[in-house]
Amino acid sequence: MSKVLVIAEHDGVNLNGSTARAVSCAADLGLDSIDVVVLASDGTAVAEQAAKISGVSNVVLVQNPANEHAVAAFLAPQIESLASDYSHVLAPSTTFGKDLMPRVAAHLGRPQISDIMRVESTHVFDRPIYAGNAVATVEAPEGLVIGTVRTASYKAASNDGSASIETRSVDVTLPSHTRFVELASGGGGDRPDLQAASKVVSGGRGVGSEENFKIIYSLADKLGAGVGASRAAVDAGFIPNDHQVGQTGKIIAPDLYMAFGISGAIQHLAGIKDAGTIVAINKDADAPIFEVADFGLVADLFEVIEELEQAL
Amino acid sequence: MKILVGVKRVIDFNVRVQVKPDGSGVVKDGVKMSMNPFDEIAIEEALRIKEAGHAEEVIVTTIGPKACQEQLRTALAMGADRAIHVLTDDEVQPLTAARILKALADKEQPKIVLLGKQAIDDDNNQTAQMLGALSHWPQATFASEVKIEGDTATVTREVDAGLETISVDLPAVISADLRLNEPRYVKLPDIMKAKRKPLETVSIEDLGVGHAAAVKVLKTTAPAKRQAGIKVESVTELVTVLKEKGLIS
Structure with missing residues (x-):
């Protein structure tokens, strides 16, 4: 058997x-x-x-x-x-x-x-x-x-x-060489877990600052979405590492992925290949993210988010 | 104490990998090869631990054909003290690599073995953990910070839920994640100096290691491509199409 x-x-x-x-x-x-x-x-x-x-x-x-x-x-x-x-x-x-x-x-x-x-x-x-x-x-x-x-x-x-x-009881001798100290979570609050979320709103370097990421969180909350980020945004200190989407972060497959100010480095695209629908908003019409996006909008992300907040 | 660092020669991370049309693998001829980026971070961390006065010697090793000497020389130029080249033309999978590293660790008695968390060719992410298992050593994988105090290492790990900190007794295996450090640039005089540093060559047989049961690669194919979609002109149009697909209400 x-x-x-x-x-x-x-x-x-x-x-x-x-x-x-x-x-x-x-x-x-x-x-x-x-x-x-x-x-x-x-x-x-x-x-x-x-x-x-x-x-x-x-x-x-x-x-x-x-x-x-x-x-x-x-x-x-x-x-x-x-x-x-x-x-x-x-x-x-x-x-x-x-x-x-x-x-x-x-x-x-x-x-x-x-x-x-x-x-x-x-x-x-x-x-x-x-x-x-x-x-x-x-x-x-x-x-x-x-x-x-x-x-x-x-x-x-x-x-x-x-x-x-x-x-079942398992009778094995366990080692004593490792001790758990602590787990510091990035503090996603009540937002859906990035890997389980059916919608994810994600920000990149284009978001510009930790302060500016608030609008990403706010839009995510409105949509009931998880919050993601590119490696560039994490490395710049805008958002904690547990939000990173990509080859070295989380590989996700939400129904809807909305990328704001993310250029679309190969390593980021590796993390979103299986998403149902990819939406990309970027000022740069030549950003590689548009090569995989189902719907692309060449525009200023801050203006788009403001309009979206009103439309939703 | 000694630190042993393992490095792997891989296709450079900037190369756009092409799958061979006959499915026999990816194109490697004439393609730029480099040290696996995570391994470079592992070397850098070992050097920093030594420079902080916690270690006396950093030994770098690789497993592979003659050309891998290039990556050992790079590690020596960064500052590693000596190199061991486990010379083989055979493909070596993670379990065999872990056995080889264990044999080297038995011989050299390092207190820390530092490896990259994964190689960017096969993306297996296995060797450090397997070495930990075979040696019955603790493992601290995906490290973003390492602090050495006496015979323990406190390691912060990048996990899905955030940053986890564990404390492990040495000897231990540590695998390097992306944010552990930024590797130094190699200067020309260091490259010259590296040529005179000791580089020993051994075979897998010398180490008394047998190949483990292997996974067979049947074929390699290109992934299904996502089709580029359409550009919308306005937020209103975007909202309309997303509503039509039932993605937003």
Whole structure:
């Protein structure tokens, strides 16, 4: 019997939306069943959310005080001890999964398939290379497959499942060499999470200052959108790094992406390729962002936002 | 203490990569090659740790064909003390690379191994974590700040939720993210000096490392292209088209 194990990403309270996207990829494998493992210190609430993901048969809840924060060196040995029951172990290719899965793979002596964007068969996958400028079709060696899932390539599995929840104790000795100190969040407030948002309003260097970014936030709030930024805007100190969209930031696939004052460097475009509709507003008619935008408007972004605020 | 830094020779980040029409890979002939940008940041950080008095020696290593010496010389010109070239013409995947780095770490006994978080060719983002696993060392990936105090490193990491700080005991593996530092420019006299710095060549067999089970690349294709859309003339027109598509109400 072939089963896939998906590692849940969560913050101790809420299941991250990336998990349901990884489940969609797992479903494409066409195996006998999909399990989700929640590694947490107190994970009942998260496990209940995971049990609702459509297509999941069983949620495995592993509770350990060491799992309060997602430290790869603690989580990896626990996943390794579960892996023998499965043919595939997948996690979302977020910073959580990227940090964790190679540690699991190496301990098990398996190579890893990073950023799966399409499943061709149980062992053949498409994945982006060269910042998405090429796609490699790769075949994993026979046996256990360890992979991360490019979340922008998959829609979240729906939320009408009813999986069983099974608490498992995993008996492994965990190292003491790593300590969590703190997490400083960029303070997105109540705005939707960038990777889960159906709409994203994004600002670039053209926005000009941290102060000016307020109008981006304001428009985003009006649309119920998440707030993104180009690397140039982050490097200039206009907005914290967790808003960065692009190859080195977040790769997103909202239904609507609105880029204000973003020129469209290759590394930024790599992060928005899968967006449904891209709108670009830029003063420079030759900006590369217009080559990928569905709707482009050559204009001053401040005037456009003012007009938009009135029109919406 | 010693710091070991791994670097990789890749197609320069400014090159627009072309997929070969026969699907056998990307065009590399006559294309400018450079040190992976994240690895350059890793070298810079190692040098800064040394300059702050926390380390005595920075050793740079690479795995690959003869031409990779060029990147080792660049690292030596930046200020690394010596280089180890693991010479091979075979393609080396992350798990094998991690085994090789572990063998080097066993031999050289560094307190820190610094690597770029990913190479911009295969974009795997695996080697540092795999080395951490194989060595049973802590890992601090995607670092944007590193502070060394005695036998611990406090590392700020760029994660999706913001900036996470962890503290790890040394020895540890650290992978460099973009904002960790800005690498220095190499000056001509340093390039001359680098030519006299020691560069040792070893083979994978010398290190007693076997190739791990490998992923096979079946074909390489160009990604589906997004079509450029239309230009609208006014905000009113933009609002109309977005409403028609049901994207705004």
